[in-house]
Amino acid sequence: MxxxxxxxxxxxLDEMLTSxxxxxxxxxxxxxxxxxxxxxxxxxxxxxxxxxxxxLAALTQVMGAVDPVSAKSKSRPLSRSRIALITGTLAALIAITSMWRGMIGTPVAAATTEWNRVVAISGLQTDRTYRIKRESATRLFPDAGGPIRVSGDAAPPLGSPGPILNGALLHVRGGSQFVLVRKGPDGGTYVSGFNGDHSWDVRPGSPVRVSTNETGFRHGVPGQGDLIPLISIHDGLESLGSAYNIELRPEEGSEGKSFIRVLTAERKSPDHNGPRRVEITYSVRSGLIRQLRLVDLPRENGILITVLLTLIEERDLGADFFNHESHHEPGLHVQVEE
Amino acid sequence: MTTYANTNARQATRMWTLAQPTVSAYVASVIRDNTERDDLLQEVAVSVIESFDRYDADRPFVGWALGIAHNHVKQYFHRVKRDRRVFDLNTISAITDAFARVSEAQTQQLDYLRDCLGALDGRSKEMCDLRYRNDFKPAAIAQTMGMTANSVAKALQRIRTQLRNCMARKSAWRDATT
Structure with a gap:
């Protein structure tokens, strides 16, 4: 029957049917x-x-029950380098937390202190992987009397075709090292990164390009040229400084093992070239950023996009992961650029 | 000439803004992969704006935009492997026609969705959050909430029915009082 x-x-709709x-x-x-x-x-x-x-802000509270990341990381055996990493992280956390406890005062001060703590922790030498989701995009047509807004992940035309940001994976280590993995319109994989010393770019059918310029291969990544580079979470958040009003939302997730809170940073002036708002959902205990939402981040051609980064994994990626050699076949021609 | 182009662009923008939720729902209903779905919707948006000159104002705009979306979906289906298609082109055509018939009144019922979501109990809200905010499938939700995937799927079905009934009630109440 x-x-x-x-x-x-x-x-x-829930992808539960058999063929x-x-x-x-x-x-x-x-x-x-x-x-x-x-x-x-x-x-x-x-x-x-x-x-x-x-x-729906009202549903934010239930996020405290969602803790797939910690569930995953608990079952993993600890390597020697990971133990060293965790020890270093804990030492830094204790120092930062002690400082934080002594500084709580007014709501604004508390928010600023929490912001500084979360930003400082994002710069620690742990490896984290975020999935990037483009939540919405708005294209401003100055002559058309109103913007086109496309919600539900979709976006209006974004100019020249290139690697697709939506669904990309961003691996980060410390304040500046990163590997960004994107899919191209041709289905190929586009990988770019920075290993703390040089930036590099690996794409189908091309030689590996390497540059000593840290921002050498970030073309097409939202936020480049603004004060919040999407792929340098720590440096980007640190640079927001006095241009944003920082608030700590009153709600706090209290279910499950992970307590989470939300920090928001609202741009003070539209003249500032960064996103209109930044929302950080973080673990109260560890200060680890679980979600980072950049609202109305400017791109080229009058396009504003809202991007959500969700933490999907926290694990040691190995010593060589942030070098280009880990992301292509050996023997590929390497082209050094200024 | 410039004024005409501006007026045209303004009208195209306004009409696309109104049609976009229907077109988005249609594309999402036939293409599973999030990234591919979003890219296709971008292509549709470009085509709709670019070919607005050819739109016959005597016909419903949503149906016209859905026709463009349908063409893009067909091209997409020709490009992708067979195992990534759930429906064949006959079924897709039936679904396209059905979206064009979704009435304004039915669409307006969705205005009550936020109110009705607020009325859900805590566990249902949590489940909705996991499904629609975190994009978890029933198996992943089951792991988080200590249930089976089947019981999560049934609960999600129940929640959607509950939301639909709630929106219908509120809509009927508005019709009766205005």
Whole structure:
């Protein structure tokens, strides 16, 4: 006996159907226009939930229950380098936390102190991996009387085709080392990085390009040229300084093992070339940034994008991970640029 | 000439803004991969704005924009491997027509979604948050909440039904009182 239609539709939306059930659903949709319409209405609600829920501040509190990162990292065996890393991190955390406890005073001071703590911790020599999601984009048409806003991950035309930011992985170590992995429109993998000494770029069908200029291969990455480079989380946040009003939201997640809070930084003046707002969701205990949202980050051609970085992993990536050699076949021609 | 172009661009912008939620829902309903779906929606947005001159104002704009989206979806299906398609082109055509028939009244019901989400109990809110904010699938939600994937899928179905009923009630109440 086939499952009822509403169960099939719901199963499809949650990607729970077997291939046989997908065939049954497809036949049911084709059976009559009423069935297809029922499917469309359910899909409409599903899509609206996808765009509505992330913007609901009231639901932020339940995020405290979500702690997949710590669950993952607990089961991992500790290597010697990781033990050294953790020891160093703990020492720094104790020092920073002691300082923080003594400094709490007014709400503004508390927010600023928390901000400094979170930024300082983001610069520690631990390896973290974030997934980048483009939440929305707005294209300003000065002559058209209003902006086009595309929400629910979509974006309006972004100019010349290039590697796609949405879905990219960003690996970071300390304040400046990074590896950014993006998919290209041709399906190829584009990897760029900075190992603390030189920047590099690996792309399909091209020699490896290496430069001593730290920002050498960041073209096309939102925020370049602004005061908050997306890929240098620590340096970017540190540079916000007095141009933003920092607030600590009152809500605090209290479920699960991880307590989280949200810090926001609102741009004081539109003349500042950074994002309109920065939201940091972080673990109260560790100060680790779990999510970083950059709202209305300027790009070229009058486009503003909102980008969400979500921490998906915290583990030692190995000594060589931030060198280009770890990201391409050996023997590839290396081209050194100024 | 410039004034005409500006007026046209302004009108295209306004109409696309209104049609975009429907087109977005349509594209998302037939393409699973988030990145590919977003890229395709970008392509549709460009095509809609660029070909606005050819839009016949006597016909519904949403249906016209959906037609453009349908063409892009067809091209996408020709490009990708068969195992990445859930529906064939006949089913996709039926779904395209169905989205064009979703009435304004039905769309307006979604204005109550935020209120109805606020009325959910804590556990349902948590589940919605995991599903729609964190983009977790039922198996991952099950792991976090100590349930089975099937029971999460059933709970999500129940929550969506509850939200739909809530929006219908609020909409009926508005119609009765205005």
């Amino acid at each position: 086939n499952p009822p239609a509403h169960t099939l539709i719901s199963g499809y 046989e059930e997908e065939v049954i659903l497809a036949r049911w949709i084709e059976e009559c226009p009423e069935n297809a319409q029922r499917f469309a209405e359910e899909a409409f609600l599903h899509d609206r939930l996808r765009s509505e829920i992330p913007s």
